[in-house]
Amino acid sequence: MAEPQTTASSSAGGRATQEEVDAFFAPPTKPVKPFFIAAYVLAQLFFFIALMGPAVVAIQTKAMAMFPTDSAAQANAVSQIAGLGALGAVFANVIFGQISDRTMWRWGRRRPWLVIGILGMTVGLVIMGLTNTVPAVAAGWLVAQIGANAALAPFVAVLSDQVPELQRARVSSMISIAQNLAQLIATWWAGAMATRLPMLFIAPAIPAILVMTWFAFVLPDKQLTIKPPRLDFIGLLKTFWVNPVKHPDYALAWAGRFLITFCAFSFTTYRLMYLVHRVSLTEAEARNTVTISVFIYTCFLMAASFVGGQLSDRLHRRKAFVFAASALFGVGTLMLAHTTTVSGFYMVEAIMGLAYGVYISVDLALVVDVLPNPDNAGKDLGVFNIANALPQSLAPYMAPLFLGIGSPEKMNYPALCYFAGICAIIGGVLAIFIKKVK
Secondary structure, three states: OOOOOOOOEEOOOOEOOHHHHHHHOOOOOOOOOHHHHHHHHHHHHHHHHHHHHHHHHHHHHHHHHHOOOOHHHHHHHHHHHHHHHHHHHHHHHHHHHHHHHHOOOOOOOOHHHHHHHHHHHHHHHHHHHHOOOHHHHHHHHHHHHHHHHHHHHHHHHHHHHHOOHHHHHHHHHHHHHHHHHHHHHHHHHHHHOOOOHHHHHHOOHHHHHHHHHHHHHHOOOOOOOEEOOOOOHHHHHHOOOOOOOOOHHHHHHHHHHHHHHHHHHHHHOOHHHHHHHOOOOOHHHHHHHHHHHHHHHHHHHHHHHHHHHHHHHHHOOOHHHHHHHHHHHHHHHHHHOOOOOHHHHHHHHHHHHHHHHHHHHHHHHHHHHOOOOHHHHHHHHHHHHHHHHHHHHHHHHHHHHHHOOOOOOOOOHHHHHHHHHHHHHHHHHHHHOOOOOO
């Protein structure tokens, strides 16, 4: 969201001067202390452990428990649950980012939503853990995603609010590592609690509440005393829009992120079921295999992310890295169509972790380079986040169309993998046509 202009009002009722506006929104220059960084990273870690458990494995585990002998019903259940939740995330992240920018509560702009959001996410996870019908579990995941994104939008904004430029890259890398480590821990927890489904969903939320609330108190969040211009319904709708004709480079970057995210979630939404149906593992063996594969994937991702970012900055090149990484990720997904062994699956996970590590280390830098208006960076990055969230909603709904090709009794995972892999490759090709950066 753009910063308020000189037409904004102060809390005292008068007009805010440009100097007051500039002083409030001035970028941070004082280095943050290690204690603050540790609190920020720990909040990210525990938040994503609670959120990623359902996203990675638990929803599939729940679907297989509800329909133990019907693979088609399992796939449909996953699509309805995961799709509805991700659709809520599409809107919630942008809307609550806008709301937190404009919050004038005495407790601060970001702090209230960190607590409100994590509590809302917990309510949704409790619903998921205690219910056993597809509509109820889907409603729970929708509530959880809305709550999670109500916290996530202001949580990400803290990086801009509090961390000076000289520390931003280092803190960002630590946050990224925490998120990927959270996915690994969440996967392990899902395997350990597979027979105790309520605990699988609910237990990780308890430390998430405690740590996020602790971080909210640690956060030196300022109260907004300059009343922003009134936001009407049309203004809210414009939050979701950037003109692709006026900003083609941004549009190409957006489309590339959409396609590789769509590729990733087309498969990972059904990964556990793929191992059961395609690789012929038992459900327990599949959960263990997923845990090991996520560990392999995460290790390669972290190493590749560090090296890729260093090389991109040193060579002053973005597009070649994004193209190569997207294409390799797509090729890895195509390889899954022909993988029927656990060892082969591990090898492909390593390739995809390598590819995605390079991608995430460079793509965000590319996006920042092509933002339509740096003064509206918050809004434009919020729109860009739709390219992350929308595919998570669409992929579970579209995947069954490919899984159902051929015999209805047998899921057609090769067709799904080919479609998803081609999407990622096309996304990489789009990066070549970006003109503003090399």
